[in-house]
Amino acid sequence: MAKSEYVFQRVEDQRELERLRMIEQVFDPSSRRRLLSTGLKAGWRCLEVGPGAGSIMTWMGEVVGPTGQVVAVDLDPKFLSEAKRTNLSVIRADIRTAQLPEQSFDVVHARYVLIHVPEYETVLNRMLGCLKPGGWLVLEEPDFSASRGIEGTAEQLAAVGKINHAIHVMFERLGMDYALGQKLQALLLARGLQSVTMELDAPYSAGGSEMATIMRMSTVQLREKYLATGAVISEDLDSYCRFADDPKSRAIYYATIAVRGQKVEG
Numbered sequence: 001m002a003k004s005e006y007v008f009q010r011v012e013d014q015r016e017l018e019r020l021r022m023i024e025q026v027f028d029p030s031s032r033r034r035l036l037s038t039g040l041k042a043g044w045r046c047l048e049v050g051p052g053a054g055s056i057m058t059w060m061g062e063v064v065g066p067t068g069q070v071v072a073v074d075l076d077p078k079f080l081s082e083a084k085r086t087n088l089s090v091i092r093a094d095i096r097t098a099q100l101p102e103q104s105f106d107v108v109h110a111r112y113v114l115i116h117v118p119e120y121e122t123v124l125n126r127m128l129g130c131l132k133p134g135g136w137l138v139l140e141e142p143d144f145s146a147s148r149g150i151e152g153t154a155e156q157l158a159a160v161g162k163i164n165h166a167i168h169v170m171f172e173r174l175g176m177d178y179a180l181g182q183k184l185q186a187l188l189l190a191r192g193l194q195s196v197t198m199e200l201d202a203p204y205s206a207g208g209s210e211m212a213t214i215m216r217m218s219t220v221q222l223r224e225k226y227l228a229t230g231a232v233i234s235e236d237l238d239s240y241c242r243f244a245d246d247p248k249s250r251a252i253y254y255a256t257i258a259v260r261g262q263k264v265e266g
């Protein structure tokens with residue numbers, strides 16, 4: 001299996017931690033609601049794939065309490081040093097090859113992880129294998145094809161389109177799907193999960209908002225990778241960052257598509 005090509009793997013740490021914390025600030029409330037809707041409670045065993053800065057992992061540890069357990073698997077758990085609770089265990093591993101117990105978890109969750117894995121179908125099968133019969137899979141992945149600039153100067157709106165094209169090309173060259181969120185529901189139904197639900201969240205965001213700031217931060221972190229696609233030049237990236245900071249601008253930066261489904265009993 002090829003070495004992981006996770007696009008944020010070699011970016012600057014402090015900025016990456018800030019970016020991950022902002023993602024948590026914006027998206028944790030919806031993720032918590034979705035996880036609670038599975039019945040998540042004291043005593044459950046949870047698998048968190050790609051915990052990033054770890055807020056969902058830590059929160060699930062609080063919900064499941066001392067009689068439950070949370071196992072987290074991340075390629076590089078460098079931001080998880082504070083995770084010292086006894087019911088949390090962190091495994092440094094690639095989810096494509098990690099040794100995980102079969103039929104062992106009540107819930108398996110990943111947010112913004114499968115989009116970074118070309119072999120997402122294999123990973124999905126492994127995640128399902130880890131679930132107990134009756135256990136829940138909760139996935140939340142982006143759909144960058146939903147992106148569009150709405151209000152801004154002509155130059156800024158053109159830059160939004162170009163940066164989004166660069167994101168498409170970057171993921172495509174790595175064998176990844178920048179619109180993966182769109183496929184999630186079909187992937188779960190094809191695997192026989194029951195009670196499958198889907199939600200789409202495509203916020204209409206002002207410049208300077210948390211969403212715009214997350215995307216500006218990603219652009220700073222991935223600047224060289226976007227330039228390497230040939231789809232953008234430096235001026236486009238600068239224009240995009242000004243757009244993302246401008247309170248008069250409006251855009252849909254991407255959509256998050258979330259699915260939830262239950263593994264069939266017995």
Ligand SMILES: C[S@@+](CC[C@H](N)C(=O)[O-])C[C@H]1O[C@@H](n2cnc3c(N)ncnc32)[C@H](O)[C@@H]1O
Nearest residue numbers: 006050051052074075076094095111112113116
């Ligand atoms: C964009 S971050 C999302 C972090 C967190 N899930 C969140 O939404 O706040 C992606 C995370 O997945 C991890 N990751 C990426 N590819 C992985 C792989 N093949 N195996 C395990 N973890 C991976 C990264 O190290 C990172 O922590």
